[in-house]
Amino acid sequence: MLLPDVDTVFSSSGPIPTLGLSTAEVAQCIEWLKGAVRQRAYDAEHEADLAAYLEADGFDGTDLQAILLATEEPLSEKDIGEAIAEVALQAREGAIWPTNRRRDMRSVRASLPGADIVGFVPGLDGKYRFLLAEVKTSSDRKTPPSIMYGDKGLEYQLYALALDTNILRRLLKYLFVRVKGTPQFELWRHALRELAIDLESGKKLVGVLVRDTQPAAADLSHHAELLGKKLGGKGDVSLLALYIGIPAKDWPLHCTPY
Template sequence: MTWLAAYQAGHNCVSWQGHCAQEGDAFDAFLQGPVAARLHDAAGHDALTEHLRGLSLTGMGQEALEEVLAAEVPETRDWAAGEALAEAVLEAQHDVVLPWNTERDKRNPLASLPGADIVGFQRDGESHRLALGEVKCSSEVQSPPQVMSGRSGMMHQLDTLASNLATLCQLLKWLLPRVKGTEHETAFNNACTRYLNSGKRDLVLFGVLIRDQAVRESDLQARGRTLAARLQAPSCCQLLALYLPWPIAQLPERVGQGGGV
């Protein structure tokens, strides 16, 4: 077992739960497999490698290609590794489909990008609904940590994703060309249809908090109750706290260069 449930509760259409990582081979494999693949965009790297190696290159060209591929800068920032961890957990345990890795949108290595951290769909029976979310990392002893509140905090950002139509429109405009003509286009159409026909309510929000402190339900409980007063069904929100057994600063090293890169 990779994660052990520590607490779970909810109010109205908001739920919150805490899970503790269980050290061992299974957790290491998870970090060095799915998490590393998200962090380093293994699929994008492999696609580029296959495409460029298919070109008519001279011996000099082949050498240059290998130098270019070897020069890729690995992502080593702890918050980026935290986002990759959150994405992998949502995909593995919450039926979330993330059709595009935002690593590919960076024009400069180690750049940061604005916008929602989680943009995709959640499987719901034979259909899909929009899945949007934010990820925060905190080593702060205080509970709840400051990353949960304020204008740059998780709760404000989730409220914006739920209610700000300009933000939603921008995210859909970003997502459409990345799924059009792919296996994910039907999910996009289903999710948008459900959202619009429900009066702009049928979507799921995820707030993922990465922690390396003691397990406390207070990390999520109060903020979850506050958010519950703002959302109306069929909108729903799932707040997840993922507790690591070692400092968040160690996460990039433990993820390493796995994932096929």
């Protein structure tokens, strides 16, 4: 199950469209956290490939195999929230992720520069563009949550992602290194052409707010209005709120490394 049943709890059009989705069915949420979200959060496919290689190449039963396949530390609510956003964008937008952010982390608590999520997304015309997204997870009962404000807030980071060419350059190079020599290099080439045609609309930017609170359009509406004014209606930028029907403190109980 890539995405459990969801209800659209609010939506708006305008320069910065907003969408709120709620996954209220607890049993489905638990299954989702144990399945698709865990697979993404812990890079389970990569771990399985490594285990198969070690067994096939004669490392079975060795101390080195035990070290490499040792159980990882449980991830934080923030990390699980990012995996939730990735899986949701994959299900809703057809997003393709060429790598997993865990492969770039040298420690479990590392923080990577640039956008939280980078990949590719198909347009209505079938042409692929770069997808750049910022993700924030919050249990704050305030509406909007405090994580939306300040220079580390979702609004400002999405604004910087839209306009800062230094960030864009680093992200394009980051993707180039990871897709070079793979079938996904063609997606990078097509997306680069779209970006060359129009630096603003040639990429898709999404700000994702992951919550375990009651849905509220006000979580996004104020900041969508401010961001729209700052960007002057330029580019393809949107805000998405995901309301998960399980308290965030319980996510690590279901989304486990084993």
